[in-house]
Amino acid sequence: MKVGAIEAGGTKFVCAVGNEQNEIIERVSFPTTTPEETLAHVFAFFDQYQDELKAIGIGSFGPIEVRQSSPRYGYILSTPKLAWKNFDFLSAMRARYDIPMAWTTDVNAAAVGEASLGAAKGLNNMLYMTVGTGVGVGALVNGQLLEGIGHPEMGHVIVHPHPEDHYAGFCPYHGNCLEGMAAGPSIDGRLGVSGKEIAADHEVWNYVANYLGQALVDYTLILRPERIVIGGGNMKVPGMLDKIKEQYEQLMAEYVDYPALDEYIVLPGLGDNAGITGALSLANQA
Known part of the structure; x- marks a missing residue:
């Protein structure tokens, strides 16, 4: 089984495909520019695996809305990167890929990584x-x-x-x-x-x-x-x-x-x- 991952940073995006053991199979990175330009790179990478991916996990720069009860769940909120302010990131991903997705902050994702396979x-x-x-x-x-x-x-x-x-x-x-x-x-x-x-x-x-x-x-x-x-x-x-x-x-x-x-x-x-x-x-x- 293959799953996808995005580490959305304010400077660069990292995308990867991995396996059930959380091991990276392929990894790419590119600069964070506008949502349209950046997501074009994201889609180009994951489209290669579209028939194999079972889920995607996203850790994003923020602040972001993490409450699933909120109508703005999945949004990037008041970021100084103005092109991304109030951007519905999760909906843009779901519109492209109809698979389960996890959504949290980039540092939360890093905490999970270190607790799964790292120093903790x-x-x-x-x-x-x-x-x-x-x-x-x-x-x-x-x-x-x-x-x-x-x-x-x-x-x-x-x-x-x-x-x-x-x-x-x-x-x-x-x-x-x-x-x-x-x-x-x-x-x-x-x-x-x-x-x-x-x-x-x-x-x-x-x-x-x-x-x-x-x-x-x-x-x-x-x-x-x-x-x-x-x-x-x-x-x-x-x-x-x-x-x-x-x-x-x-x-x-x-x-x-x-x-x-x-x-x-x-x-x-x-x-x-x-x-x-x-x-x-x-x-x-x-």
């Missing part, structure tokens, strides 16, 4: 965070994706400014929320250059680690996950994971117990394939 394999309570162009967080609680009146937006929790950091944050909604202070554009906002051009020992990474440590303490106190997995471009900075763990340990101040840090706060086991693997898993469940 077999765990029912875990959290996945990505730190790149933005900050997104997905969580599994008792084996189920955490959703309520919508999906979590834990990347926008408010953080305390580091005493030596005078940056106001780039988030147009909250200023000094986690995303505004720790995502990739915050480096450019402070220093005028991309984080890829900044040395790993630059003080700005200490600020970023502090903000991420603050957020992880909050998530631990609220959700008590068994493991926290952190991916994304900023995590490829040498030493970043260790900086975050140091900040986490200081800020938690031994208030609650948690596993050994080297087992508790970890990098993705699936690397850049966490989201697409999770989308395959969701397709198989569908």
